[in-house]
Amino acid sequence: MNELAHRVKDASLRLAGVGTDRKNEALAQIAEALKNSKEKIIKANREDLLRSKQENLPEPLLKRLNFDEAKIEVVIDGIFSLIHLDDPVGKTLLSTKLDDGLELYKVTCPLGVIGIIFESRPDAMVQIATLCLKSGNGALLKGGVEARETNRVLAEIIIKATEKAGIPSNWFALLETRSEVSEMLKMNQYIDLIIPRGSNEFVRYIKENSKIPVMGHSDGICHCYVAEDADVNMAIKIVSDAKTEHVAACNALETLLVHKKIAPEFLPVLKESLDNKNVELIGCSETCGLISVTAAPEEDWKTEYLDYKLSVKIVTGFDEAIEHINTYGSGHTDIIITPDKEKAMQFMEYVDSGNTFWNCSTRFSDGFRYGFGAEVGISTNKLHARGPVGLEGLVIYKYKLLGSGQIVGDYTTRSRTFKHEKMKKEFPLV
Amino acid sequence: MNELAHRVKDASLRLAGVGTDRKNEALAQIAEALKNSKEKIIKANREDLLRSKQENLPEPLLKRLNFDEAKIEVVIDGIFSLIHLDDPVGKTLLSTKLDDGLELYKVTCPLGVIGIIFESRPDAMVQIATLCLKSGNGALLKGGVEARETNRVLAEIIIKATEKAGIPSNWFALLETRSEVSEMLKMNQYIDLIIPRGSNEFVRYIKENSKIPVMGHSDGICHCYVAEDADVNMAIKIVSDAKTEHVAACNALETLLVHKKIAPEFLPVLKESLDNKNVELIGCSETCGLISVTAAPEEDWKTEYLDYKLSVKIVTGFDEAIEHINTYGSGHTDIIITPDKEKAMQFMEYVDSGNTFWNCSTRFSDGFRYGFGAEVGISTNKLHARGPVGLEGLVIYKYKLLGSGQIVGDYTTRSRTFKHEKMKKEFPLV
Numbered sequence: 011m012n013e014l015a016h017r018v019k020d021a022s023l024r025l026a027g028v029g030t031d032r033k034n035e036a037l038a039q040i041a042e043a044l045k046n047s048k049e050k051i052i053k054a055n056r057e058d059l060l061r062s063k064q065e066n067l068p069e070p071l072l073k074r075l076n077f078d079e080a081k082i083e084v085v086i087d088g089i090f091s092l093i094h095l096d097d098p099v100g101k102t103l104l105s106t107k108l109d110d111g112l113e114l115y116k117v118t119c120p121l122g123v124i125g126i127i128f129e130s131r132p133d134a135m136v137q138i139a140t141l142c143l144k145s146g147n148g149a150l151l152k153g154g155v156e157a158r159e160t161n162r163v164l165a166e167i168i169i170k171a172t173e174k175a176g177i178p179s180n181w182f183a184l185l186e187t188r189s190e191v192s193e194m195l196k197m198n199q200y201i202d203l204i205i206p207r208g209s210n211e212f213v214r215y216i217k218e219n220s221k222i223p224v225m226g227h228s229d230g231i232c233h234c235y236v237a238e239d240a241d242v243n244m245a246i247k248i249v250s251d252a253k254t255e256h257v258a259a260c261n262a263l264e265t266l267l268v269h270k271k272i273a274p275e276f277l278p279v280l281k282e283s284l285d286n287k288n289v290e291l292i293g294c295s296e297t298c299g300l301i302s303v304t305a306a307p308e309e310d311w312k313t314e315y316l317d318y319k320l321s322v323k324i325v326t327g328f329d330e331a332i333e334h335i336n337t338y339g340s341g342h343t344d345i346i347i348t349p350d351k352e353k354a355m356q357f358m359e360y361v362d363s364g365n366t367f368w369n370c371s372t373r374f375s376d377g378f379r380y381g382f383g384a385e386v387g388i389s390t391n392k393l394h395a396r397g398p399v400g401l402e403g404l405v406i407y408k409y410k411l412l413g414s415g416q417i418v419g420d421y422t423t424r425s426r427t428f429k430h431e432k433m434k435k436e437f438p439l440v
Numbered sequence: 441m442n443e444l445a446h447r448v449k450d451a452s453l454r455l456a457g458v459g460t461d462r463k464n465e466a467l468a469q470i471a472e473a474l475k476n477s478k479e480k481i482i483k484a485n486r487e488d489l490l491r492s493k494q495e496n497l498p499e500p501l502l503k504r505l506n507f508d509e510a511k512i513e514v515v516i517d518g519i520f521s522l523i524h525l526d527d528p529v530g531k532t533l534l535s536t537k538l539d540d541g542l543e544l545y546k547v548t549c550p551l552g553v554i555g556i557i558f559e560s561r562p563d564a565m566v567q568i569a570t571l572c573l574k575s576g577n578g579a580l581l582k583g584g585v586e587a588r589e590t591n592r593v594l595a596e597i598i599i600k601a602t603e604k605a606g607i608p609s610n611w612f613a614l615l616e617t618r619s620e621v622s623e624m625l626k627m628n629q630y631i632d633l634i635i636p637r638g639s640n641e642f643v644r645y646i647k648e649n650s651k652i653p654v655m656g657h658s659d660g661i662c663h664c665y666v667a668e669d670a671d672v673n674m675a676i677k678i679v680s681d682a683k684t685e686h687v688a689a690c691n692a693l694e695t696l697l698v699h700k701k702i703a704p705e706f707l708p709v710l711k712e713s714l715d716n717k718n719v720e721l722i723g724c725s726e727t728c729g730l731i732s733v734t735a736a737p738e739e740d741w742k743t744e745y746l747d748y749k750l751s752v753k754i755v756t757g758f759d760e761a762i763e764h765i766n767t768y769g770s771g772h773t774d775i776i777i778t779p780d781k782e783k784a785m786q787f788m789e790y791v792d793s794g795n796t797f798w799n800c801s802t803r804f805s806d807g808f809r810y811g812f813g814a815e816v817g818i819s820t821n822k823l824h825a826r827g828p829v830g831l832e833g834l835v836i837y838k839y840k841l842l843g844s845g846q847i848v849g850d851y852t853t854r855s856r857t858f859k860h861e862k863m864k865k866e867f868p869l870v
Contacts, residue, residue, distance in 0.1 A: 023762075023766060023790055023792055024790070025791060026790070026792075027705075027786070027789045033811040038608035067855055070694065093729065106810070106811050108804070108811065110620070112800060112804075114810055114811075119605070119789075120453075121822055121823070122792065122822060160812045191724055202822050202823075203822075203823065209628070223823050225522075241845075244845040247845065247847055248845065250847075251847035251848055251849045252847075255847070255848050256847050264509070268660055300443060300579065332453075336453060352841075355869070356457070358838075358840045359456060359457045359549075360453055360454070360456070361459060362453055362456075363838065364838055364839060365838065365839045366838060366839075366840055367840070367841040367842075367843060368840075368841070368842050368843060369842070369843040369844055369845055369846075370542060370841055370842075370843025370844075370846040370847070371843075371846065371847045371848050373846060373847075374542075374841055374846070375841075375844075376539070377841075379848070379858065380536070380538070380544055380839070380850070381536050381537065381544075381858065381860035382536065392632050392836050393551070393633065393653050393823060393824040393836065394551060394634075394824040394836075396836055396837060396838060396839075397837075397838065397839045398839075403727065406822050406823065406825070406826055407787075407826060407827075408793065408795065408796060408826060409794060409795045409796075409797055409805075409826075409827045410788045410795075410797070410798075411795070411796075411797040411798070411800055411804055411805075411827075412784075412797075412798050412799070412800075413797065413798060413799040413800025413801075413804075414799055414800075415671075415674040415677065415678065415799055415800065416799075416800040416801065416804070417677055417678055417680075417681030417682075417685070417800070417803070418681055418685050418801050418803035418804060419685050420680045420807070421809070422685065428809065428811065430811035438785075439785070
């Protein structure tokens with residue numbers, strides 16, 4: 011395992027220097043191979059499904075494990091969009107002339123090796139592997155045991171297709187045993203970033219057990235604050251979408267905060283609307299006084315239901331709403347409904363979350379909807395990358411300084427002084 | 441302690457919304473107050489020096505603890521440069537029209553609360569506190585016990601001056617006991633980033649004992665590769681500067697890699713030059729065959745001497761040099777001496793370090809020399825910020841979405857489609 015990770019690290023250093031055309035060619039080869047191997051993939055996936063059913067894998071996991079022709083098509087389409095996205099590597103972020111013949115460049119480069127651990131979904135595996143490839147990163151993947159046959163076939167396709175396109179071999183490796191995960195979490199000399207995909211508990215476990223930086227979110231406790239001057243119809247429409255459009259999503263609404271002045275008018279209409287969608291409401295004592303709902307203990311403000319359930323709290327005003335969100339929220343996505351622009355600007359300023367919206371649904375918090383083409387996941391970290399993370403989150407930069415014999419001693423003794431002129435120049439390629 | 445950190449967090453959320461003018465006014469007030477309190481500061485510092493001498497604090501630490509008029513002047517000058525730097529907060533990084541009346545902005549914002557732990561130097565305390573202020577971050581500082589009187593006076597000055605300028609109170613707090621450090625390292629609900637300043641052992645200890653992200657470097661094992669075609673005079677000049685200009689600096693040269701073809705010509709001249717500067721050379725067995733030096737065991741390739749000592753290894757070529765650096769280096773700063781541009785470009789590409797240079801000294805790896813004005817430190821992390829870190833490393837971004845009632849359901853059912861038009865528009869202020 012140690013040796014395997016070492017090989018992926020070595021290959022990743024060579025992959026960092028591979029040009030855009032070759033990477034795109036490799037992506038096209040993967041798409042082509044997936045198209046040609048549909049039957050083989052589906053056959054392997056059927057084996058996984060059958061075995062997992064016998065092992066009583068829960069229904070939602072079986073659904074995620076399923077990788078049929080339609081899903082393969084979606085993955086192939088995704089690869090073609092990825093080919094059309096800009097290469098995030100090799101971009102010059104800054105160029106400064108420190109002195110004559112001494113030029114500093116800040117240039118984007120891959121992170122190195124990404125360790126990806128995911129539960130059942132085989133489509134996530136292809137998606138993240140191709141994102142790693144386009145961003146020039148080595149990938150060490152560990153899939154769920156339930157998907158082992160599908161993953162083996164997919165890994166073989168990816169490895170063969172990229173070798174054919176001239177990508178350094180060993181850039182990609184598949185791990186198969188669970189014990190390898192705990193080993194992986196300790197390999198900070200070879201792995202630069204861990205991306206876990208799966209349930210909240212799973213992501214939380216990974217975050218708590220790794221010395222390597224982890225990107226992702228373990229909770230999505232999203233809030234909507236309905237201000238005293240909100241348009242009731244707009245608020246009903248947005249809350250209903252945010253709660254019910256896809257209840258199991260991390261960007262679904264979990265807690266509604268309502269200004270006390272608008273609550274008597276708003277809450278009965280809301281209840282009627284959400285009753286029609288089978289959403290269970292639970293609320294603070296004041297909410298219980300206005301509509302017939304179950305009382306919410308404090309625990310509910312910290313709960314991500316991922317279900318047809320919504321907690322409601324009446325607040326005395328803007329400050330209490332912000333305070334509540336910053337105390338109980340998870341830094342994912344929080345929104346305000348108000349016609350007042352100044353209030354909205356303050357809300358978006360003071361709410362300490364990766365995504366803060368005005369007069370639209372929490373469900374827009376998503377890489378595809380943001381126009382990023384592809385996403386690795388949504389980060390609630392505050393360092394490096396926040397919110398939906400696309401290719402840009404998989405690169406960092408390095409400083410390159412081109413000199414002609416300069417030494418620092420000349421500047422310390424003041425026989426030379428720095429010029430520090432901004433250049434707006436691209437890093438010179440050979 | 442928990443309550444204190446909570447108060448700093450609350451204040452930091454308000455500080456995030458404070459404008460550039462007010463922050464600059466507060467910085468000017470700090471500079472003014474430092475100027476007016478020189479005598480008081482120097483008196484407190486004398487007490488610290490006297491007590492520390494009696495407690496037998498080692499000489500280098502006493503030197504760092506010393507905060508005299510000249511050092512106060514340097515700190516005041518630094519504050520004025522900081523005032524003139526761009527505010528890193530509120531910059532629009534991306535703006536996209538998702539649809540009519542639905543605009544997405546990616547806007548920079550402060551990280552939140554920075555926990556700073558430093559050993560003896562009181563000037564580092566003022567420097568980092570003012571960097572936090574300019575970047576809109578709350579600051580929780582823990583200084584060394586040896587500097588307690590000086591730090592108390594400085595903290596009082598910072599707190600009073602910023603209150604006078606209308607900065608939210610409690611944005612800054614000073615911790616005084618050692619036990620508070622271990623508490624601090626666990627407070628990931630209030631602290632967003634830890635910056636340790638001090639010896640390598642100290643930084644390593646902090647990195648290994650915190651759940652909060654840590655920014656900084658624990659090692660600076662910098663390399664110079666002298667290629668077969670290098671100009672010998674240039675190589676001697678650069679190596680001498682990189683090794684001896686300031687031996688205790690993290691960007692000082694520690695290992696020299698020499699191509700075997702140039703070694704017989706280069707090493708004797710190098711030895712003579714470094715002998716004059718009292719640099720002890722140790723080397724691989726082949727080096728020992730060419731010049732009279734002590735043999736280096738493998739441990740030396742992993743050692744940061746921070747002293748007049750340099751390890752030398754003869755390599756068979758470019759690939760071995762890169763392999764050696766990526767194996768034994770610390771990702772800090774590595775340089776190549778060669779007239780060959782293509783080789784230099786490859787070196788800078790394949791060496792996995794934050795700073796890779798061509799034909800100039802490792803000592804240029806520094807925020808002031810890069811023209812950043814001020815620096816928090818040099819990061820060998822690969823996420824978020826790498827190399828010398830200025831104000832930009834203390835901010836992140838959030839996505840702000842301005843809508844007019846949009847729901848995702850309309851896009852899922854395809855009654856509306858995304859436009860995803862790039863706007864190049866600044867985030868609209870009120």
